[in-house]
Amino acid sequence: MxxxxxxxxxxxxxxxxxxxxxxxxxxxxxxxxxxxxxxxxxxxxxxxxxxxxxxxxxxxxxxxxxxxxxxxxxxxxxxxxxxxxxxxxxxxxxxxxxxxxxxxxLSRMRSVRVDPVTRTARADGGCTWGDFDHATHAFGLATTGGVVSTTGIAGLTLGGGMGNLARRYGLSCDNLVQADVVTAEGALLTCDAERHPDLFWALRGGGGNFGVVTSLVYRLHPVSDILGGAVFYPLDAEVARRWRDMNADAPEELNTILVIALGPEMPFLPERWHGRPICGLMTCFSGPATEDEKMLGLLDELGPVVGRFVERMPYPVINTLFDEQLPPGLYHYWKGSFSRDLSDGAIDVHMRYGETMPSMESDTAIFPIDGACHRVGPEDTAFAYRDASFSAAFGTSHTDPADNEANIAWTRAYDRDLRPHTEEAGYINFMDTDDQSRVRTNYRQNYDRLRTVKRRYDPGNLFRLNHNIAP
The missing domain is CATH 3.30.43.10 (Uridine Diphospho-n-acetylenolpyruvylglucosamine Reductase, domain 2)
Structure with a gap:
């Protein structure tokens, strides 16, 4: 392929x-x-x-x-x-x-320096979220980051940055307060709200279009231990509908990601569910431990629980739980969508494709992007879809290249069938190379402003290997 x-x-x-x-x-x-x-x-x-x-x-x-x-x-x-x-x-x-x-x-540039007084951390552009979480956790602090610890901080943040603290503290890009950027001219610019504010605005959701980000400074929040883990249910549209309704009323400290997959071979999931289609919730509750039982009760009400591993844990652990299932070297092909609501029609499509999930490594993940994410205006950062409440990532991950053609066709069919129930655009970090035609739509009202910034800092389009905003 x-x-x-x-x-x-x-x-x-x-x-x-x-x-x-x-x-x-x-x-x-x-x-x-x-x-x-x-x-x-x-x-x-x-x-x-x-x-x-x-x-x-x-x-x-x-x-x-x-x-x-x-x-x-x-x-x-x-x-x-x-x-x-x-x-x-x-x-x-x-x-x-x-x-x-x-x-x-940049993978050798991985230092992190935490300032516990100002509650900020400066991290090199090659850091992973595992590096970052390890450094900040020593001070009882954290910010919204990736749900797989080996994900790089820069790419995730430049695209927006959804994660386990998003409902409470916003996207990763909402917590970015400064960045150092090497431009196409070879200049090293420090940008923030006062210095090169146009570039700083564009970096927060505009992807890698404007330069190489060599360091990032983030705002941190007091998060140490959390109630986290996974809860599994049978694949059932009613579970998804109940999750959608629960999410609308849940406290912002409760961040749950709906996953549709084949049951993983994990000790807390009975063997008869291994390899069978299931719904799962990746759960992170960053509120007080005195509320844990209440949160568990909300999860139990969604449907018959067939497996559960949820306990108090250090915050960094929640972002490592599925690292072993997604090692380097798999073949991935994904799509993404935004939606203002998770409609019954969309849920039916997700259920139908969940029944035919092609591999153990493949899944659908539906992220909530409400709460604090909605308290940032649609033009305050380059991330344009502040009126969306959900973002779905779906597609195939597999081990055998002989499956590429069939699995890519499956993902494209899934995308085609889901589009009548979603916004026209999707999250750029979930997009593949054949989604270039969607770039303008993905940035919506911010596209023309992004093009102006691109023209200023990269008029020759040197940084074009990305979801490209051509100058």
């Missing part, structure tokens, strides 16, 4: 020759590693999380600081090479790699 890169609008479509002399010059300006074909570490350096994107870059710059990032960006620009930027490497669309181009890999 072949995949396509993002369009190369307003950018060179051929690569200038990368000579050994030029590479030697690059090596002389980079403190990290410059990896090219034939090097012992090339195979490892070229791989990304999603094995569907099996590409062969000409050069991988494994940066250790912002100076290395600047060197990589300028080398790609000056040599006419397509430029990919890689943080945690989780981009489902494979934008962290590129054939015959240059990859700036």
């Amino acid at each position: 072949t995949t396509t890169n993002a369009p190369t609008t307003n950018a060179p479509t051929t690569n200038a020759p990368t000579t050994e002399l030029a590479l030697d010059t690059l090596r002389g300006t980079v403190r990290g590693d410059v990896v090219v074909r034939g090097d012992p570490s090339y195979e490892e350096a070229r791989r990304v999380y999603n094995a569907l994107h099996d590409r062969h870059p000409a050069v991988v710059v494994r940066a250790v600081d912002a100076g290395d990032v600047i060197a990589g960006v300028l080398f790609a620009r000056d040599n006419g090479l397509p430029l990919a930027v890689r943080g945690g490497s989780h981009a489902v669309a494979g934008y962290g790699t590129v054939d015959d181009g240059l990859v700036v890999d």
Whole structure:
């Protein structure tokens, strides 16, 4: 199965020759590693999380600081090479790699510095949410982050950032207070509400269109232990409807993500449910322990519980529970949608495709994006769909490339059947390479403003391997 890169609008479509002399010059300006074909570490350096994107870059710059990032960006620009930027490497669309181009890999830039007085944390652009949660938890603090600990902080935040604290504290991008960005000109800019505010606005939901984010500063909140885990029910539309109704009235401290999948082989789920279609709730209650029993009662009312693992745990643990089921090297193809309400028609579509879920690794996850997410205006950040209450991620993840064609066709059919029941757009972090035609719709009223910012900071569209906003 072949995949396509993002369009190369307003950018060179051929690569200038990368000579050994030029590479030697690059090596002389980079403190990290410059990896090219034939090097012992090339195979490892070229791989990304999603094995569907099996590409062969000409050069991988494994940066250790912002100076290395600047060197990589300028080398790609000056040599006419397509430029990919890689943080945690989780981009489902494979934008962290590129054939015959240059990859700036930030995965060695992973320090986090917490200021418990101001309740902020500065983190390097290559950090994962596991890195971040570990550092902030030592101070009893947290912010909204990814639900898989190996996800990169930068990519998730630039796209918006849904997670287990979103109803209470907003999206990841709502908690971003500052960022350092390497632009197409090789400048390192610090942007926040006062410095380069247009760029700061665009970063909060506008994706990787504007530069390489080398560090991010987040607002933190007092979260230490939470009531968390998973509850499983039979696959039943009534469970989903009851969850929808419960979510509308639940306290914002209770964040639950509805999952439709095949029953995982876990000790708290009876063997007879392994591999059978189920509904599950990923649960995170960040309120007081005295309310735990009440929250468990709400979950028990949704339907017959066939398996449950929910207990008090350190907040970082909730974001690791399914890491082992989603290791690097699987083949992923996803779609996404926004909806103002989870209609009965949408639930029926989700149930129908839940019955034919093609692999143990595949699932549908429906995230609530209400509560604090709705207290940010639709034009306050680039994340445009503040009137949506749910965001669905659905598609296939599997181990055998021979299944690619069938599983991609299944996901596309699912997307087609769901669209009459959802908004026209979806969350960019759930979109694949063939969703470029939806970019304008995904940004809605903010698209023209984003294009203006793009024109200012990247008029040549060097940063085009993303859900691209062409200048």
